[in-house]
Amino acid sequence: MKTLTYAQAVCEALDEEMAKDDKVVLLGEDVAFLGGNFKTSVGLYEKYGDLRVKDTPISEAGFTGLAIGMALTGLRPVVELMFSDFLLVAADQVINQAAKIRYMSGGQANVPMVIRTPIGAGRSSAAQHSQSMQAMVSHFPGLKVVVPSNAAEVKGLLKTAIRDNDPVIFFEHKMEYNKKFEIPDIVEPIPFGKARIAREGKDITIVATSSLVMKSEEAAEKLEKEGISVEVIDLRTIVPFDKETVINSVKKTGKLVIADESYERCGVAAEIAAEIFDEVFYYLDAPIGRVSTPNVPLPFSPALEFPIIPSVDRIYNKIKELI
Amino acid sequence: MKTLTYAQAVCEALDEEMAKDDKVVLLGEDVAFLGGNFKTSVGLYEKYGDLRVKDTPISEAGFTGLAIGMALTGLRPVVELMFSDFLLVAADQVINQAAKIRYMSGGQANVPMVIRTPIGAGRSSAAQHSQSMQAMVSHFPGLKVVVPSNAAEVKGLLKTAIRDNDPVIFFEHKMEYNKKFEIPDIVEPIPFGKARIAREGKDITIVATSSLVMKSEEAAEKLEKEGISVEVIDLRTIVPFDKETVINSVKKTGKLVIADESYERCGVAAEIAAEIFDEVFYYLDAPIGRVSTPNVPLPFSPALEFPIIPSVDRIYNKIKELI
Amino acid sequence: MKVKEYSKKQLTEFYETMYRMRRFEEEVFEFYKQGLMPGLAHLYMGEEAIATGVCAALKNDDYIGSTHRGHGHLVARGADIKRMMAEILGKKDGYSKGKGGSMHIMALDKGILGANGIVGAEIPIATGAAFSIKYRGTDQVAISFFGEAASNQGTFHESLNMASAWKLPVVYIIENNLYGISVDIRDVANVVDIADRASAYGIPGVVVNGMDVTEVYETAKKAIDRAREGEGPTLIECKTYRWQGHHVGDPATYRARKDVDEKEKWMKKCPVKCLKEAAAIYKKISKKEFDQIEAKIEEEIQEAVQFAKENPYPDVQESYTDVFE
Amino acid sequence: MKVKEYSKKQLTEFYETMYRMRRFEEEVFEFYKQGLMPGLAHLYMGEEAIATGVCAALKNDDYIGSTHRGHGHLVARGADIKRMMAEILGKKDGYSKGKGGSMHIMALDKGILGANGIVGAEIPIATGAAFSIKYRGTDQVAISFFGEAASNQGTFHESLNMASAWKLPVVYIIENNLYGISVDIRDVANVVDIADRASAYGIPGVVVNGMDVTEVYETAKKAIDRAREGEGPTLIECKTYRWQGHHVGDPATYRARKDVDEKEKWMKKCPVKCLKEAAAIYKKISKKEFDQIEAKIEEEIQEAVQFAKENPYPDVQESYTDVFE
Ligand SMILES: Cc1ncc(C[n+]2csc(CCOP(=O)(O)OP(=O)(O)O)c2C)c(N)n1
Ligand SMILES: Cc1ncc(C[n+]2csc(CCOP(=O)(O)OP(=O)(O)O)c2C)c(N)n1
């Protein structure tokens, strides 16, 4: 085991995959000389050079499209979008192009690219730099959507993402970048579509994504002291969705809370609830709870931002409400 | 009463609002000289001239942003995006800008603009011209989202949209444009956030949007002959959502199907189900059914496209499954 | 037309390619008129010299980014017209198994990275192929075809900026047929020659007569050679005209508004006919040889039409495949 | 610096505005260092001559599209620095009730249509304000400020294309400070002067010394007058330098890589200091008068600092308001 920040874990995954496969190319704004706005590619430019670690102009649609062309012709580009909000600038390339090319070509072509991009509020970054875009991209068929929790997970899942032959949207959580985690010396790729039971429990299930896994574990710890046993599932990937693990857990506990930081309306929590509904309908003892970002743009002032972010307290309270 | 196509009803709403308020300006690709790709602005260029009916270059992000600037400075632009799939080209302007400006400015400014754009599959237009984007825009706070059903509805709701002081995404259904409808000689604006009971029933509720209202009515008619009484709710607006009408109906019928043409995953049907769940949980006799577009890009060949589009049959079958 | 300096072989190839495009699309138009075609198609008729001239300067392993008006690019690359037609009819053995249709025919084996239904979206993708080439260090080149109206899209600017900053081996070909659907380029842009936009990126910009296959070929060849030698991108604007409506269902009545004879004037410059006449004048190809060429192509075309018509629709389960690996 | 031809009043105004900006931001930087500021802010220090010169040529009812680096634009328009500071600290009486922060200060009463967190997104919005003006037929003008890196964004191209095609009354001001965060413009664009991009739209493009308030003023005035007279847009590139890091938390060590003295050289051209010196040489403003100006501004600034610090945070319920009417 060793201690790493989450950002370092990202960087290690990039480094190891680039060392292993010279088709892997990193591009994005400030990824090269600066080593990434969140320091997730420090040292890679020096190690792999200008053609493999490329600072781009501010042209999100352009360089995302560029990466698609690279992916169609033999490379495995990893694109960094500095904030996941900028997916909206590149949305056509991501959703109308990358996601649909395999299908539109009848399987002739595929687009092995990864878009890495940070989500999450909590830094007073206001409405255009704080969003969590996983629901938006999950809505559109053709994209795999990864929402890793801790540093070991981010490393293992990023390796899988880079080796995957389809476009993968890989969401890192910006509030985790500087946090330290214990991680194994060697982290193997973690398969997509297999959720992780982060904590076993029997009274209620929480399905959580990204940093809300850690927050759910914290809430579970508190609740344990009150005699409530919470099962925490780290979803890992929204697409593909590990329906089985979730259903089995809910059948066992009879209660479900879903914690995901995208906006509530048409969000990830709504989807998971609706998706498993048929199969758990007769097992449920209470309505399904959602802990998401409320349907308002994210405010700048911490006085406004903190109360609305999905937090340990909000998870805790939602569970208490359903128990 | 008179007979009009749905496209003509759109055109009448535009004409009447432009005549009433000279701040209303229409812009988009081919809206002027051609009268709109789907003939929804025929004659307006001739009537209102070059500055009020403006053919734009192919620059969706640019002219959507242009409209925002117009709206911030006293005009009421109505933008046409030729296909709703192109919302992805303009996504940043729609979602990071128009939707958030009122909030980011602390209420100093507002953006009274309408984006009109067609949704829907069924014309063999393939993966980039057949999508239904209402779930995507509904996900993001700050946008009102309108999904009118028939010609009278499209006319009344478009008038409201144009008079609204917030950005409105107005989805027309491309398979309806050429269909004829009976509509009253005078159509008043229809308030947002108030669903319409299109057909009363007692055994099961269908909440439907856009052209699926008509398809649901057709399915209901068939089912009536089999002794099943279906209540069809025309949702009219996804944002704001008329929770009350839906909940009251479900409390009465005990069963719910939601029919909306956006992709199923993180779609409108998922949201409605999740949103009312708490309040109908103890009234529901069956799981909630969703009829949406399955999670695949839309195929070109009619042999592939027709079976997956939400259809009368799919609605009919879903109801039979739950009854 | 500088046919004089060209070999018979080269001229024959030009002619065959253009004639094949023309006949191909006449049949596609027939499909539409007979109600056999699902959806629509955007015909390249009148613009044949462009794809023909450009692609004649390419090698087998070069790449092409194509558009909604892409039939010509495919034919010029020698794509299988049977599979193209099958695709246009939504049939099982179409290039994309019927999933793409006219606007999304991909032929990866011919370097065609895809037609594209989103105007301007293909430009960065073709540019990315050029990045790959540079990365691998081969002497391939990427071509990005698009219309004059697409040059108003942000992706045009972003792509040319990147390609010029990084000297990528890509050649941008503007097919300037004056209109984007009904919109006259002069009403939505303030430059007479779109090629002038090259100066915003410090690259060469050239205007050519897009109705003259030899002029297109020579200009493209120079730009392509330049790209192969690592000197970066070129922007070539080909002046041309779309004979038909924007798509098969568009009567295009809007075009007469500035000049009633506009279409007629352009049709006189028919690239197929002009080449034929010039080749005859210079006695490069005899009447009989032309007849043979045309007959051979006619046979191919009829075979393709029959193939496409008889080919079955894809199995309904195919809707659900090819989303992911 | 052509101070000789300027009146004392005009020079005093220039100086006051630039000095106010400078002091304002020094205090903002202090907020950050003292841990009082939520999030970050992008300082305009070093670039003051640009907003000052441009805005001096404006009338009260003109419009401005601003950027993430927008404090200077606001101060130049006479925005209330108390409310600006309150906003930067996320307080209740900030321009946006604390909802926007440094990057989203809107002051509609001063024609400021918003700072913007999305690089390039404001360009079409400001262009739309120009469309409104043309529609109403007034003689207003819209200014769009943005960085050299933003000129690589597609919205730049689309906006300049529309504005030139329709002769909209808008002036585009590039604040070329050489860097977009850490990225040197020379590595991601192939033109020496971004102003050259004007030729892609058939409009004038001008390069000016962005450290010289009089040069900026005169060039802007000409372009603004031209726009008011219905002759369409101009692209002005102001060569300048960002003194601090990209934002308050950025040490900006990356900049020394090409020229270790780069920053030092640019700091010597400090627009505030240079104007002061020139005005002294030409005896336009006396030492005592400068002292008075500075003292007056110092008072304003201290008042604003105190106001912002003491102003309460918004009520928690405010999170849920201002989404819709
Ligand atoms: C992003 C986008 N906007 C609009 C359209 C609709 N559309 C399809 S082709 C076309 C005109 C394109 O004109 P041009 O680029 O000149 O090519 P041409 O059709 O003339 O060959 C338009 C507006 C589209 N498909 N994609
Ligand atoms: C669409 C988008 N991409 C990237 C960013 C991150 N970002 C903020 S400012 C900036 C650099 C902008 O450079 P420039 O336009 O030159 O303005 P400057 O900061 O130098 O004043 C970047 C990359 C952003 N905010 N928006």
Ligand SMILES: [Mg+2]
């Ligand atoms: Mg054209």
Ligand SMILES: [Mg+2]
């Ligand atoms: Mg800069």
